[in-house]
Amino acid sequence: MQIYNSWFFYYATNSKFTKQIEHYFPIFAKKIIMQQYLEFNFKIKPLQPWNEILMAELIEIGFDSFTEESEGILGYVQEEIFNQDELKNLWLLQSEDVEIAYTFQKMPNINWNEEWEKNFSPIFVEDKVVIRAEFHESHPNLHEIVIQPKMSFGTGHHPTTHLMIQQMMEMNFEGKNVLDMGCGTSVLAIFAKQKGAKKVTAIDIDEWSVENSKENAERNNVELIISQGTAENLGSEKFDIILANINRNILISDIPTYVSVLEKGGLLLLSGLCFFDVDDILEVCTKQQLQLINRQQREEWMSLLLEKHSLHDKNIKY
Numbered sequence: 001m002q003i004y005n006s007w008f009f010y011y012a013t014n015s016k017f018t019k020q021i022e023h024y025f026p027i028f029a030k031k032i033i034m035q036q037y038l039e040f041n042f043k044i045k046p047l048q049p050w051n052e053i054l055m056a057e058l059i060e061i062g063f064d065s066f067t068e069e070s071e072g073i074l075g076y077v078q079e080e081i082f083n084q085d086e087l088k089n090l091w092l093l094q095s096e097d098v099e100i101a102y103t104f105q106k107m108p109n110i111n112w113n114e115e116w117e118k119n120f121s122p123i124f125v126e127d128k129v130v131i132r133a134e135f136h137e138s139h140p141n142l143h144e145i146v147i148q149p150k151m152s153f154g155t156g157h158h159p160t161t162h163l164m165i166q167q168m169m170e171m172n173f174e175g176k177n178v179l180d181m182g183c184g185t186s187v188l189a190i191f192a193k194q195k196g197a198k199k200v201t202a203i204d205i206d207e208w209s210v211e212n213s214k215e216n217a218e219r220n221n222v223e224l225i226i227s228q229g230t231a232e233n234l235g236s237e238k239f240d241i242i243l244a245n246i247n248r249n250i251l252i253s254d255i256p257t258y259v260s261v262l263e264k265g266g267l268l269l270l271s272g273l274c275f276f277d278v279d280d281i282l283e284v285c286t287k288q289q290l291q292l293i294n295r296q297q298r299e300e301w302m303s304l305l306l307e308k309h310s311l312h313d314k315n316i317k318y
Contacts, residue, residue: 186213
């Protein structure tokens, strides 16, 4: 059984964030301990890719944990915040492209943090980087990032986090000023610092993620500037590299803000996107004088690496 605890794909980052699903690991996670939950059993035909799309929609209406099943998913929502009308009005349940049926029941109180940690396994990226917890075996021949996820987003299990690490492996962080927006566990911020970044700022709207990030920075003996907030809290400081593993809606909203604090020639690395989101994202990026340098895909998920140019630059290809 695999458990998905979600916080946002906007890392539950702010009321504007339309949370999106991360598969094989927590998306956006809030501290969920001993709450009264409802368990929904969704049967989905065909299963792919509708299971992940359904989870993304369910996150929007308060679902925060999921279990993958052979014929669908189990979804969990706190009883006190569940709204039956919101569920019935989900567009996917009205779609002719997929058949979805569901039943539900009340769940006994469960310590979701404990259950989640039981199912957390180390993640290997191209046999070069390993993301693991302290209770996992060490791999001294690999680049190690040690985290205690505590239900914060960004363990590396999800394809988007995996894609971000892959792209970062080929980037030069030496002496750079880096921003990690929606940092979750701060695994990306930690990796940037380990790769030689001069200064790394990690921001998340979720208090639990902020505290977890501070703990993970200490575990990896790196210094991060960690704060609670959103893109709206960014000031005038300029960054050489901005990392944002969020989702389509938040990115479309916040890319102009990212660009305003990105140095000319600076790099913006994005993920949290499905392949069908890319055109919309690139349309926004083009208007912001961002040039696509590289794209990578893992399953249906994408990451985009872009470079900032000025209005006066010529021969920019998108």
